Amino acid sequence: MIRRIIARAPTYIADAAQDPKWLVMFAFGRFMMFRRLAWPSPVGEEPSDQPAGGSLFTASLPSVLHDLRTDGISTGLMLPPEHVAAIRQFAESHPCFGNFNRDLAFLPEAHREAEARAGKPILTGHYLESVEQCPSVDLIRSDPLILRIAERYLASTPKPISTRLWWSFPAAAPSEQDLHHASQGKMHFDLDDWRTLKFFFYLTDVGPADGPHVYMRGSHERRKWRHQFTPVVGHDTAEVVAAYGRDNLFEVCGAAGFGFAEDSFAFHMGQVSRGKPRLMLEVGFGVSSAPSRRFHGELVLH
Numbered sequence: 001m002i003r004r005i006i007a008r009a010p011t012y013i014a015d016a017a018q019d020p021k022w023l024v025m026f027a028f029g030r031f032m033m034f035r036r037l038a039w040p041s042p043v044g045e046e047p048s049d050q051p052a053g054g055s056l057f058t059a060s061l062p063s064v065l066h067d068l069r070t071d072g073i074s075t076g077l078m079l080p081p082e083h084v085a086a087i088r089q090f091a092e093s094h095p096c097f098g099n100f101n102r103d104l105a106f107l108p109e110a111h112r113e114a115e116a117r118a119g120k121p122i123l124t125g126h127y128l129e130s131v132e133q134c135p136s137v138d139l140i141r142s143d144p145l146i147l148r149i150a151e152r153y154l155a156s157t158p159k160p161i162s163t164r165l166w167w168s169f170p171a172a173a174p175s176e177q178d179l180h181h182a183s184q185g186k187m188h189f190d191l192d193d194w195r196t197l198k199f200f201f202y203l204t205d206v207g208p209a210d211g212p213h214v215y216m217r218g219s220h221e222r223r224k225w226r227h228q229f230t231p232v233v234g235h236d237t238a239e240v241v242a243a244y245g246r247d248n249l250f251e252v253c254g255a256a257g258f259g260f261a262e263d264s265f266a267f268h269m270g271q272v273s274r275g276k277p278r279l280m281l282e283v284g285f286g287v288s289s290a291p292s293r294r295f296h297g298e299l300v301l302h
């Protein structure tokens with residue numbers, strides 16, 4: 001654990017230098033009491049007015065908000081096929097960066113060759129800032145229903161804090177560090193802001209073998225003390241399951257276009273695909289400005 005903290009120290013120092021307030025959130029944002037004090041939830045009736053048209057999505061705002069508040073996750077969002085096709089087309093024709101390494105650029109179809117060149121498993125391929133070249137992505141990020149959900153859930157004008165597009169590739173024998181960097185194999189919570197809401201969309205069909213996202217329902221609000229007084233965000237899956245119950249563990253499968261919104265302060269993780277590569281889009285919102293490094297998925301300073 002100490003080694004992990006030391007390895008990340010330069011990254012944290014750089015993030016704090018960019019915005020010293022981030023360090024305060026990073027230190028205290030893991031405690032429910034400080035989260036609630038820093039960003040209280042709205043009291044009483046709130047307007048849950050559906051935006052009047054213009055959205056790509058047909059989900060009902062009150063029902064999404066209800067699911068988010070109760071479980072921390074809502075699955076009612078379906079991306080129209082033309083945007084799934086446009087993002088897939090973009091991803092298949094642009095190089096991604098393996099394991100967050102900018103020296104490891106390859107087209108997704110050349111994943112195995114890239115692994116052979118790198119001499120190690122490549123679990124993820126991120127598009128980093130090139131994702132901005134895909135017009136569908138900005139349409140989703142600025143969609144009126146997406147923004148309204150974020151505004152109501154965050155009780156604030158939502159600030160975009162992340163836009164990531166990435167592949168999770170099947171891998172035979174990933175190391176613990178590879179898994180850690182890919183946010184796979186270990187439940188963790190995100191400490192990006194006092195309140196965060198992330199929207200994820202599958203751009204490929206994701207079945208149980210294709211590395212589905214896993215979410216621990218309810219852990220966004222009902223938090224064990226040991227998961228507040230913790231220096232690290234990652235915890236063994238068995239320990240998290242024992243704490244919050246197997247019945248609350250939700251393995252999110254769905255066809256291409258399937259979307260879900262989640263409070264990413266709850267425990268969640270990706271899994272290593274044993275089947276086909278998974279392409280996923282994340283659009284995240286917070287209440288303050290998050291470090292710019294993370295916006296397109298840059299993980300650590302190398």
Ligand SMILES: O=C(O)CCC(=O)C(=O)O
Pocket residue numbers: 168182183190212213214268269270271
């Ligand atoms: O790949 C996934 O499904 C989850 C990604 C994740 O947990 C993260 O980036 O924090």
